[in-house]
Amino acid sequence: MRYFQITMIAFLFLLAACSNGEKPIEQKEIVGKWIVSNDQVNTNKFTTKYGQIHVLEAMRVQQHFSEGMKIEFLSDGTVNFENASGKYALKSQDGYNYISFIGEASESSHPIEFKEDKLQVSVFILERI
Numbered sequence: 001m002r003y004f005q006i007t008m009i010a011f012l013f014l015l016a017a018c019s020n021g022e023k024p025i026e027q028k029e030i031v032g033k034w035i036v037s038n039d040q041v042n043t044n045k046f047t048t049k050y051g052q053i054h055v056l057e058a059m060r061v062q063q064h065f066s067e068g069m070k071i072e073f074l075s076d077g078t079v080n081f082e083n084a085s086g087k088y089a090l091k092s093q094d095g096y097n098y099i100s101f102i103g104e105a106s107e108s109s110h111p112i113e114f115k116e117d118k119l120q121v122s123v124f125i126l127e128r129i
Contacts, residue, residue, distance in 0.1 A: 024092035025112060027075065030099075034119060034126035036069045041123045050096075050111045058122040060108045061101055065124040 047055055064071065064081040072080040079088040079101060087102040090112070099112040099121060110122035119126040 022092075022095050022097055022113070025090055025097045025114065027073075027077075027090060029114070030073045030090075030112075030119060031075050032073060033129040034071045034073070035129050036065050036067055036071065037118065037125040037127045038067045039118070039125040041120065041125065043123060046111075046123060054111055054122060057108050057110060058124070060106070061110070061122075065121070070129065071126060 043055060058065075064084065069082050071082075073088065074080070077087050077089065079086055084103070086104070089100045089102065091098050091100070097112045098109050100107055100109045111120075112122075113120045115125075117128070119128075
């Protein structure tokens, strides 16, 4: 029994050490109008944290995230880009936050973070309007 307790304590410490500690992003935090900034994401750091696949996934929505474009997230799960609209869903997995954009013919998932009053969606930086 003692061995089992020690193993469980070690396992809990390991879980705590592996977690990056990001709290789940709530929908109310992103609802509103945003504009795509000209700020750049450090792609080497991004790739180390999330992997190359998320850089490639960003190319799927690149046409909606050009500098100066406006994006609006509504509380009903709708996202309005300048030339299209669709749905979005937030999720948290393994201590990381993701947003999925769901269109009529496709869906893509992207890491999402708040940094210094800005919203980072994959490799794009948005500023609240």
